[in-house]
Amino acid sequence: MHQEASTEIASCMGLIDSMLRELFPDDYDARCMYAAFGLSSLLRQLGLNACIVGGDFLTFAVSKDGRQANLQGFGQGSDSTLPSHFWVESSGRLLDLGPHYLPRKSSFPAATIPAIALPLAQSLLFLRYRPKIRYEPDVQLASDDIITGRMQAFLKECNSRWEKGIRPTLPTWIFSGKEALQRAMTRRDPWAHGAIQFARHARIEELPF
Secondary structure: OOHHHHHHHHHHHHHHHHHHHHHOOOOHHHOHHHHHHHHHHHHHHOOOOEEEEEEEEEEEEEEOOOOOEEEEEOOOOOOOOOOOEEEEEEOOEEEEOHHHHHHHHOOOOEOOOOEEEEEOOOOEOOEEEEEEEEEOOOOOOOOOHHHHHHHHHHHHHHHHHHHOOOOOOOOOOEEOOHHHHHHHHHOOOHHHHHHHHHHHHOOHHHOOO
16 A cells, blocks of 8 residues: 555544544444544545445454454344445545454454455455445435434534544554555464464355355
8 A cells, every 4th residue: 555545544544433432432333334434534535535335244353362263243134235334445445444343342352353444356255345335425324314413513523623633543553455464463463363364264155255
């Protein structure tokens, strides 16, 4: 990833993460729509094209002690045609804060999972995305006026803080490709190590998607 683009994306992710934790302290991990819309808004403010995508998602997760591992996602409602997760596509990359929040309500004490900024061309056995819908930049998904108002207020505050130069640091590393994964391996990152091991043995035909 180009260094300037990498820095901008990391800064945008850091600000959105900080705001989610501040404004939704009890359930920031369940606010993937806010994360996607906020990230898209900041990227477009920087002059970058950004598309919000809705679909399904799974990632490899491993316990902190390395004894448990599985694929986890954010579930699905009764209507399987609707997205269970939202992320952003921009500058040829898939951008997603959601995986970093997954351990918060994991079925076991899970090791930290990074934020995602992967090239769209990469397809990984340990990180699965199934797009269902791509949205126009200015789409409003909420039918409830109150929810729409909350989203608009959130986006306004995101842009305001960005313009003021507020740049919180993202509290995790960003998985941007093989080099980032290898660097994490050298740091003995449990998720990176487990993900690579999983990819060596998993078969795509055995995965949910």
